[in-house]
Each structure stands twice: as structure tokens, then as C-alpha cells.
Amino acid sequence: MLALKLGISLNNIKAGGGGGGDPVGTIITDFTNRVSTDGGTTEGEACLTTILTDLNDLS
Amino acid sequence: MTLLTDAKIITTGNSSKAGTLYSIVPDSGLADLDITRATTATRIDSAGLIESVAINEPQLDYSLESCPSLLIEPERTNLYIYSNDYTTNQTGTNVVVTANAATSPDGTANATKFEVSSGGYRLTWGTFFSVSSANNGFYTCSFYAKNINATEMKVGIFDGSTFANIVTPFSYISQVNTSTWTRVSFAFQVASGTTLVGVEVVGTGSLGDFLLFGHQIEAGEWPQETSYIPTTSGSVTRNKTYFSKTGISSLTNNAEGVLYLEFAFLNVINGDQQIMSIGENSGASVNIGRWGNGYLGTATMGSTNLTFQLNFLAPIPDLLFHKQAIKYKSGDTAIWWGGVEYVTSTTTATPANPLDKISSTYNGLTNFWGFEGRIKSIVYYDTILTDAQLLALTT
Numbered sequence: 001m002l003a004l005k006l007g008i009s010l011n012n013i014k015a016g017g018g019g020g021g022d023p024v025g026t027i028i029t030d031f032t033n034r035v036s037t038d039g040g041t042t043e044g045e046a047c048l049t050t051i052l053t054d055l056n057d058l059s
Numbered sequence: 060m061t062l063l064t065d066a067k068i069i070t071t072g073n074s075s076k077a078g079t080l081y082s083i084v085p086d087s088g089l090a091d092l093d094i095t096r097a098t099t100a101t102r103i104d105s106a107g108l109i110e111s112v113a114i115n116e117p118q119l120d121y122s123l124e125s126c127p128s129l130l131i132e133p134e135r136t137n138l139y140i141y142s143n144d145y146t147t148n149q150t151g152t153n154v155v156v157t158a159n160a161a162t163s164p165d166g167t168a169n170a171t172k173f174e175v176s177s178g179g180y181r182l183t184w185g186t187f188f189s190v191s192s193a194n195n196g197f198y199t200c201s202f203y204a205k206n207i208n209a210t211e212m213k214v215g216i217f218d219g220s221t222f223a224n225i226v227t228p229f230s231y232i233s234q235v236n237t238s239t240w241t242r243v244s245f246a247f248q249v250a251s252g253t254t255l256v257g258v259e260v261v262g263t264g265s266l267g268d269f270l271l272f273g274h275q276i277e278a279g280e281w282p283q284e285t286s287y288i289p290t291t292s293g294s295v296t297r298n299k300t301y302f303s304k305t306g307i308s309s310l311t312n313n314a315e316g317v318l319y320l321e322f323a324f325l326n327v328i329n330g331d332q333q334i335m336s337i338g339e340n341s342g343a344s345v346n347i348g349r350w351g352n353g354y355l356g357t358a359t360m361g362s363t364n365l366t367f368q369l370n371f372l373a374p375i376p377d378l379l380f381h382k383q384a385i386k387y388k389s390g391d392t393a394i395w396w397g398g399v400e401y402v403t404s405t406t407t408a409t410p411a412n413p414l415d416k417i418s419s420t421y422n423g424l425t426n427f428w429g430f431e432g433r434i435k436s437i438v439y440y441d442t443i444l445t446d447a448q449l450l451a452l453t454t
Contacts (some may be wrong), residue, residue: 024063031074031083038088040076043105043119047126048073051436052083055063058451 068439072129137288151181183257187219201244201284213262219255228262303418311414312441315388339423342411356394358387363408365392398454
């Protein structure tokens with residue numbers, strides 16, 4: 001109810017929504033670091049950003 | 060919350076090493092896929108070049124788009140020995156052949172130049188390629204070509220025993236140009252009793268200068284080329300790729316959920332069942348893929364198919380990427396494709412076993428009805444989504 005009074009929909013909280021910044025970018029940075037540490041490689045980061053951004057835009 | 064933060068598994072064709080395709084979600088690595096292919100393979104890389112990949116290394120391929128996708132191909136054998144050596148196992152006349160004359164589709168200077176004068180031809184000679192009429196005798200011949208100044212470019216197939224034409228040399232010059240490499244491909248069928256074939260790589264009637272690279276002849280249940288398989292003195296087989304990962308039950312829910320796949324078929328010919336799944340052949344699985352000449356989606360819970368209509372033949376399959384999702388819950392199951400809810404079911408069932416495995420096979424079975432195609436993304440949710448969400452997700 002408090003959320004409604006504040007005009008905030010709990011269903012509209014997106015990744016990183018409370019902390020600002022670039023949530024998808026943070027996810028990708030963490031992911032690529034994990035991959036790199038494991039000896040793997042990442043390519044097509046712009047494409048990955050698009051996929052994750054599209055999902056993050058759907059609530 | 061969003062469809063990003065709600066997802067329990069997100070896998071894309073972006074990050075890999077030999078034996079692994081990494082999943083973005085979960086970040087623990089619990090859903091990183093194990094890749095199995097006991098042979099090397101090739102892919103088209105981000106620069107558009109043919110590149111070799113190691114045993115068990117995923118083929119992250121850019122053939123269709125500027126973004127990568129996981130390429131999962133059937134097992135194929137290149138019967139064309141010396142696939143890029145046009146000075147061995149060949150004969151001809153009125154053709155000047157110069158090996159290593161230009162940069163090829165693999166980015167190195169190993170393309171062969173042909174200077175053809177009137178009456179010129181060049182064809183397989185010595186060791187011909189073994190074929191049979193199995194699988195209806197379907198074969199596909201493919202090669203890369205680039206024109207220089209030719210006014211005609213032809214290719215043909217002949218019987219290696221009788222030397223009769225199976226495919227009379229035909230013109231493909233309209234398919235190629237002088238600035239980029241083009242992969243030319245055509246299907247042919249051998250009759251019962253035909254055991255050997257050869258290729259007229261410079262077909263009678265060709266005239267002028269052009270470049271060729273990487274011939275391939277492969278048998279298959281459907282006629283279409285797959286990724287290039289280099290050969291030298293013998294034929295070479297590229298095994299089929301599979302993926303799987305077990306122990307994921309902590310990420311899944313057998314009572315309800317959504318499995319989403321953005322994928323493309325490799326061909327439009329009616330073929331085998333080609334399916335990926337979450338779950339195992341233990342009374343609980345969710346499946347997406349191909350059934351004959353259509354799309355498939357099933358959810359099986361407690362030995363009951365929640366969706367009875369296993370396959371839907373409309374829309375007509377093509378080679379483009381499409382988005383499909385299956386929502387499963389007792390009494391509320393649906394298949395969405397391209398923003399349309401195609402199939403619904405109100406069948407009820409009691410979930411039996413956990414969904415403990417994700418794999419490129421039907422029902423999680425080992426190497427059974429394995430998926431074939433290109434996968435751009437796999438996303439899994441452990442609760443059902445609303446119709447509005449499924450509409451947005453699959454549009």
C-alpha cells in the first residue's frame with residue numbers, strides 16, 4: 001500500500017532500478033569476468049546487451 | 060521485477076570455451092551447458108570468415124545475422140577429398156590453375172584461380188567419391204566462388220564409373236560477383252546402383268577467370284549444405300553437437316513455468332524430430348523444437364501430456380529466427396510462437412519428478428531426437444507468465 005501511495009509499482013522495479021547505473025551492463029561485466037576467469041571468451045557483447053535489455057524492458 | 064530479473068536460466072550464443080556454453084543466469088554457473096562433439100568443426104566468425112573450432116567447442120556462428128547463435132548441426136561427412144586442392148586428383152584441358160592465388164573465405168591466401176579458355180573444363184580424376192542410394196540418394200554439393208572477369212561459370216556432377224552426367228554442367232554465374240565470396244550449393248540425387256561420382260568443378264562452357272574454394276559433397280536426409288568440412292586425402296566426418304546439463308532442479312519448478320527459445324531451423328525439408336528439453340524421461344519434461352515439418356511444444360507432467368497437440372504445422376517453417384515459448388501448469392498450458400498463442404490445454408496432471416536436466420534432446424534422453432538448428436537464446440522461468448508477457452516475449 002505504501003508503494004501505491006508513493007506511486008511506485010512493485011512490478012516495475014527493474015534490474016538495478018534502486019541503485020541507478022547500468023544494470024544490464026553490470027550483469028554483463030560480472031558475466032564476462034566469470035567467463036574470462038574460467039578460461040572462456042565472450043563475443044558479440046552488443047548483441048548480448050540487446051537480448052538482456054529487451055528482457056529487462058518487459059515487466 | 061522484469062523478465063530479466065525473474066529468469067532462472069538465460070543462455071545465449073555469446074560465451075564459450077571447448078566443452079562449455081556459458082549461461083548468463085544463474086551467475087553461479089549451475090546452468091552452464093556441457094557441449095559434446097567428438098570432432099572439430101568450422102563456423103562463420105564475426106568477420107564473416109570460416110574459422111575452425113576445437114573438439115567440443117561450440118560453433119558460435121554468424122552465418123545468418125551479425126549476432127552469434129549456437130549452431131547445432133547433424134553429423135555430416137565431406138566426401139570430396141582434397142576439398143581445397145585443385146591440382147590433385149583432377150584433370151582437364153584449356154584451364155590454367157593457380158593455387159594460393161588470392162585470399163579465400165577463411166582469410167588466408169589459399170584460394171585457387173582458374174583461367175578458362177574456349178573448350179576448357181576441369182574435373183575429378185583418379186579417386187572418385189563413394190555414394191549410395193541410401194536416404195533416397197540425396198546429396199548436396201557446395202563450394203565458394205568469386206568471379207574475376209568470367210563470362211560464364213558452370214559446375215556439374217557425373218557418374219564416376221560410366222562418366223555419364225548426373226547433373227549436366229549448369230551456369231551459376233548469376234549467383235556470384237567480383238567483390239565477395241558466395242557459397243554456391245545445389246542438391247543432386249543418385250540412382251540405385253550408382254556408387255561413384257565426380258565433380259566437374261570447371262564445367263564445360265565456362266569461360267574467363269574466377270576463384271574457387273572449399274568443395275564439399277555431403278549426404279543427408281535433406282539436401283542442404285552444412286558448415287564447411289576441410290579434407291585432404293580422405294573424407295572427413297563432423298559429428299553432431301549435443302548440449303546438456305544435469306543437477307538444475309534447484310532452478311526449476313515441475314508444477315509451473317515457461318521455457319522460451321529463440322531459434323532457427325537449418326532447413327525447410329520434412330525431417331526428423333529435432334527437440335530440446337528441460338526435464339528427463341521420468342514423467343516430467345518440457346520440450347521445444349521440430350516435429351517433422353512443423354514446430355513442436357510439449358509439457359509432460361505425471362505421465363500426462365498437458366498439451367495434447369504435439370505439433371503445429373502452421374506457420375510454415377523457414378530458415379529465419381523465431382521466438383517460441385511453452386507455458387506449463389496443470390490446467391493452464393499454452394504454446395506461443397511469434398506473438399500468437401497457437402495451442403492451449405486445460406488438461407490437469409500431478410507433477411511427478413523434478414526437472415533436473417536441460418539438454419538438446421527430447422525428454423532429456425541421451426542423443427535422442429537431438430535438436431538441430433541455431434539457438435540465439437534460451438530462457439526459463441519457474442512460474443508461468445501472463446499472456447501479455449508471453450506476447451511481448453515471443454514478438
